[in-house]
Amino acid sequence: MPNGVEGSVYRQADDYDRRMSPYDPSAFPPFAVTVDLVVLTVRRHALCALVVRRGEQPFQGRWALPGGFVRDDEDLAMAAARELGEETGLCASDPAAPALANGAHLEQLATYGDPRRDPRMRVVSVAHLALAPDLPAPRAGGDAHSARWAHVEDLLGQEGGFGRDGEQPAPLAFDHARILADGVERARSKIEYSSLATAFCPAEFTVGELRRVYEAVWGVALDPRNFHRKVTGTPGFLVPAGGTTTRQGGRPAQLFRAGGATLLNPPMLRPEV
C-alpha cells in the first residue's frame, strides 16, 4: 500500500510532536479538568436533580450541579464516583464499573469545553450522569450544607411548571442548565431500550412502582395493564423476589428485583408527546 515511507514528515506532527516532550507546560495550553454530576432521582412522582448552592463568585448564591476537580492520580470515572459519594453517600463498589451500591447507576455523559464557560480560566468539564433511588435527603445525618433535590422542570424552566412552592428558581450557574438538559434527555431515551429505570427503584419494587418511574421520567401516563405485560413478559428483566407488599394500597403486589438483562428488546416505546 502506498502509504508513505518511514521517514516522511507528517502534517499533524506539529500537533503530535508537542506530546513528545516529557513535560513542558509551555508547549500546550493549560486546562483544568473537572467532573460535574447530573444526579437524578424520582421523588413523589417527579423527576428531581441534585443541586448545590454556590458560595462564591461567579454565580454566587445560584444553584449549580455538584462537581469538582479531577485529581492527579484518578480516572474520570473514579473522580465522578468520589464526588457522588461525597454528595449523596452512595458508595461506589467498583469505580470502573457502571453499577454502584444500592443498584444506582453512573455513566459518562458528555464533555463541555467552551473557552468562556467559566469566566476565570479554561475549564473542561466531563459531565457524568447518575441515577439513584429516592434518597432520604442530601447527605442526611452528615454535616449540613446547602444541597437539595430540585424538580427538573423547575430547573429547566420548561414544561409548564415553574414557580413551585412560590419560589421562582434562578437559572443554574455556568452552562449547567445545558448539561442537566442533556443528562435528562439521556435518561429519558435510555430507559426506552435498557433496564436502567430500575436504578431509580429500591432493591425490591413492584411493577406499579417501576411504572411510576417511567411516568415521572417521561412525564406521561402509561397503561398499567400493558406495562405489566411488557415488563413481566421480557425474559431476564425482572425476577420475582418472593414477597408481596401493599405499600401502594390496593391489592397486594408482587415484589421483584432487577434481572440480569440490561438491554430491553424490543424496547419500551415512549408515547408521542
Add this chain to the structure above:
Amino acid sequence: MPNGVEGSVYRQADDYDRRMSPYDPSAFPPFAVTVDLVVLTVRRHALCALVVRRGEQPFQGRWALPGGFVRDDEDLAMAAARELGEETGLCASDPAAPALANGAHLEQLATYGDPRRDPRMRVVSVAHLALAPDLPAPRAGGDAHSARWAHVEDLLGQEGGFGRDGEQPAPLAFDHARILADGVERARSKIEYSSLATAFCPAEFTVGELRRVYEAVWGVALDPRNFHRKVTGTPGFLVPAGGTTTRQGGRPAQLFRAGGATLLNPPMLRPEV
C-alpha cells in the same frame, strides 16, 4: 425549604473554592486536553477508519487515530472540526453544528482520561466520531504524509478477518483501539434509529447503495425488498433527486437525497448476530 443559610460551609467547598482564584496553576493538577478522531467511511463494502502513523516515541511507527491539542481559544467541536479538515479536507461549514460539508457528520463520542493512558504526561482526550462518504484518499493532492484508510476489523483484530493483504496489523497506539471500538459501536447503533447512514453516502445515492452501507457497517446481509420498502416508506427520510443511475448495474435505480427527518421511527432493526 430548609436548605441551609447564606453563610453556611459547603462540603464541596474544598473543591469549588479552588475554582475561585483567578488563575492559580498550583491549585489544580495540570492537564493537556486533546481531541482524537474516529473517522469512518465505507469503501468497497467494508467499514474503514482513518489512521495515521506515529513518527515519535512512544508507539513510534504504530498506527494511531488522528488528533491534536485543543487550542486556547477554541471549543471542543471547533478543535475536532479543524483536525478533521486538516486530515481529510472535509471543511466544516459550521463548527458548532453537527453537519459538515458533503453531508458528513461530526459528533462528540466520549472522553478518555486514565492517568496512565499517555506515559509522558496527564492527557485527557475528547474523542469525536466523524462519518464521511468514500473519499478518494487521505489528503489527496496535498502534501504526502502517512495516513490511510484501514479496515476496522483489521484494526480491532476481531470478527475473523485479520491479516488482509498479508499485513498483520499491530495494535493501535495508546488506548485508541478502545476509542475506535466505542466509535464503531456508536455508529452501528445510531444508524438503527437515525438517518445517519446517509452521511456515508454521496449527495445523491440509490436505495441499494444505502443498503450496502448498512450491510457494511453491521456486517450482515439485508433483504433488498424489505429494506427498500422500509426506507422509502418512512416519510421525510429520503426525497427523490429526480434522476436514475445504472452505476451498480442492472435496472436503473432512482436517485435520492437525504431528507430532513433525522430520527427513524420505528427504527431499522439490526438482525441478530
Add this chain to the structure above:
DNA sequence: GCAAAAGTGTTTAGCTTACACCCATGA
C-alpha cells in the same frame, strides 16, 4: 360495601419477515 391498585383476557391494527414475482438495463 367501596375505593384503589394488581393482574388477565381479548380484539384490532400495524409492522416485520420471508419469499414469489415482475421490470429495465448492459453485455
Add this chain to the structure above:
DNA sequence: TCATGGGTGTAAGCTAAACACTTTTGC
C-alpha cells in the same frame, strides 16, 4: 438471451394499543 440489480405484492406471525373484566387488599 441472460445475468444483474431494482422494485412490487402478499400472506404469516409478532407486537402494541385499547379496554372490558376479575382479584385482593385497607378502610
